[in-house]
Each structure stands twice: as C-alpha cells, then as structure tokens.
Amino acid sequence: MQSPPSLYIVPTPIGNLADITQRAIDVLAMVDVVAAEDTRHSSVLLNHLQIKANLLALHDHNEQQRADALIARVQQGQSVALISDAGTPLISDPGYHLVTRCREAGVPVIPLPGPCAAITALSASGLPTDRFTFEGFLPAKEKARDDRLTELMDETRTLIFYESPRRLLDSVQAIARLYGERQLVVARELTKTFESFQSLPAPAMAGWLAADTNRCRGEIVLMVAGAKPDPEAIPSEALRTLALLQKELPLKRAAALTAEIHGLKKNALYKLGLEQASVCSDGA
Numbered sequence: 001m002q003s004p005p006s007l008y009i010v011p012t013p014i015g016n017l018a019d020i021t022q023r024a025i026d027v028l029a030m031v032d033v034v035a036a037e038d039t040r041h042s043s044v045l046l047n048h049l050q051i052k053a054n055l056l057a058l059h060d061h062n063e064q065q066r067a068d069a070l071i072a073r074v075q076q077g078q079s080v081a082l083i084s085d086a087g088t089p090l091i092s093d094p095g096y097h098l099v100t101r102c103r104e105a106g107v108p109v110i111p112l113p114g115p116c117a118a119i120t121a122l123s124a125s126g127l128p129t130d131r132f133t134f135e136g137f138l139p140a141k142e143k144a145r146d147d148r149l150t151e152l153m154d155e156t157r158t159l160i161f162y163e164s165p166r167r168l169l170d171s172v173q174a175i176a177r178l179y180g181e182r183q184l185v186v187a188r189e190l191t192k193t194f195e196s197f198q199s200l201p202a203p204a205m206a207g208w209l210a211a212d213t214n215r216c217r218g219e220i221v222l223m224v225a226g227a228k229p230d231p232e233a234i235p236s237e238a239l240r241t242l243a244l245l246q247k248e249l250p251l252k253r254a255a256a257l258t259a260e261i262h263g264l265k266k267n268a269l270y271k272l273g274l275e276q277a278s279v280c281s282d283g284a
Contacts, residue, residue, distance in 0.1 A: 008081045011088040011114025015191035032078035067098045088116045121187035121221035132158040159224040176202035183225040189218040238262040
C-alpha cells in the first residue's frame with residue numbers, strides 16, 4: 001500500500017556508500033523532490049545510486065523561506081525527501097524548521113532509520129552507552145565554549161560532541177583544564193578508509209593531538225565520560241546560588257535559602273561557606 005504524499009526524513013551514508021538502506025534508495029527513487037543541504041554534494045550519491053532526482057537546495061540560510069513551498073508541494077500531492085550531506089537530517093543539520101512547519105500544517109512526516117555519526121561513534125567508544133547526551137557542536141568563541149563546558153561539568157551521562165578539525169585541539173585543551181583527568185574518546189573518519197578511535201584522559205589527549213596535526217583532520221566525534229557522582233559533593237549550580245546570595249545576605253541565611261532551592265542540607269552549605277571565608281581571610 002503506497003503512503004500518502006509525505007515528507008520523508010532520509011539518512012544517507014556518513015562515509016561508506018554501501019551503508020545506505022534499500023528503503024532509503026526506494027524512497028529517493030520514488031519522491032518528486034529531494035531537498036538537499038548541498039545539491040552538488042548529494043548529486044554524487046544520487047548518481048552513484050543511478051537515481052535521477054529533482055534536487056532542491058535546503059540549508060540554514062534558506063530553510064524558513066523554502067519550508068512553505070515544500071509544504072505546498074506535499075499538499076498538492078507530491079512527496080518530498082529531506083537529506084543532509086551525511087547522516088540523519090536535523091542532527092546538527094538543517095530541517096528542524098521544515099519538520100516543525102509540516103507538523104503544524106498536518107503534513108505527514110515519515111522518518112527512516114539509518115546512519116548517524118554520534119550513535120556509530122558511541123557504540124564503539126568504550127564509554128557508558130546506557131545514558132548519554134548529544135550536545136552538537138561546542139560554541140566557536142572561547143568564553144561561550146567554556147561556559148557551555150562549565151554548565152555540563154556535573155553531567156553524569158556520556159557527552160557527545162561534533163567538532164571541526166581546526167577547533168578540536170582547543171576544545172580538548174579546555175576540557176582538560178576544566179574537567180581534569182576525565183576520559184575522552186576521539187572518533188575520526190567513521191566508516192571511511194582511515195577510521196580511527198583514540199581513548200585517553202583529557203590532558204594526555206591534548207598532548208597526543210598536539211604532537212601530530214594529522215590527528216585533528218577529518219570528520220570528528222568527540223566523546224567525554226560523564227562525571228562520577230559524589231554523594232557528598234555540592235552541585236556547581238548550588239555553589240553559584242550560594243555565592244550570589246552571600247553578596248546580599250548573611251552566610252547562615254544564604255545557606256538556608258540555597259538548601260531550600262536545591263534540596264540540599266543547609267549545614268553542609270554553611271560549613272562550606274565558613275571554609276571559603278577562612279581561605280579568603282588567610283589569603284588577604
């Protein structure tokens with residue numbers, strides 16, 4: 001039974017062209033329009049598959065303008081496939097606005113399973129896979145990157161990032177500075193000829209990357225082991241709250257309010273505040 005006119009989310013290979021599914025090939029051959037992040041890049045794949053497709057560019061700069069036109073096509077009886085340069089569309093790639101508008105307009109959206117660099121890398125990383133969080137690309141600017149890493153410092157799940165070759169070393173050095181000896185895994189060129197995995201503590205990983213610039217080349221997935229939970233540790237968010245309240249309130253009151261906000265023991269916060277005050281007075 002043929003599906004009604006729909007938007008299909010079609011994953012494409014992240015390196016090895018043999019990884020495309022038969023269902024993806026069938027959909028790409030069947031639809032009326034293929035919306036691609038880069039039409040020149042996608043035409044190579046379609047030519048390899050011997051599919052003559054009506055390609056339409058859909059990228060970050062034109063997605064909002066193109067979305068309504070594509071929805072109109074589906075409403076007029078055509079089917080559209082959305083593909084990215086590699087992997088599953090929308091995962092650090094364009095398509096979110098289009099899918100959201102389709103849902104709002106009642107247009108069917110049919111996702112196909114398939115390649116995804118983040119999941120492929122995680123499966124072979126040796127890091128815990130039962131709980132993880134995908135964070136996309138870290139911010140390009142140093143302060144924004146460090147702020148994001150600081151926000152994630154207490155995260156106990158495995159962290160997964162995409163990173164560019166020119167920023168990889170800087171990001172690993174920042175993680176080493178902020179997270180200490182946390183275990184990292186760098187996965188490069190997944191499914192390709194020079195696929196590699198390297199697993200090291202953050203400071204050692206920074207040194208390993210710095211020793212050979214070739215180690216920063218290619219398509220990269222950076223994974224970070226989650227923080228080990230310490231039942232006695234006070235979360236960094238609570239520490240920030242305590243520091244802010246202490247600027248306006250006596251320590252005892254600041255500790256009590258912080259404990260109430262974050263569900264912690266006020267005595268532990270009060271003791272920490274006294275210790276910090278003692279350190280400051282000793283350094284004065």
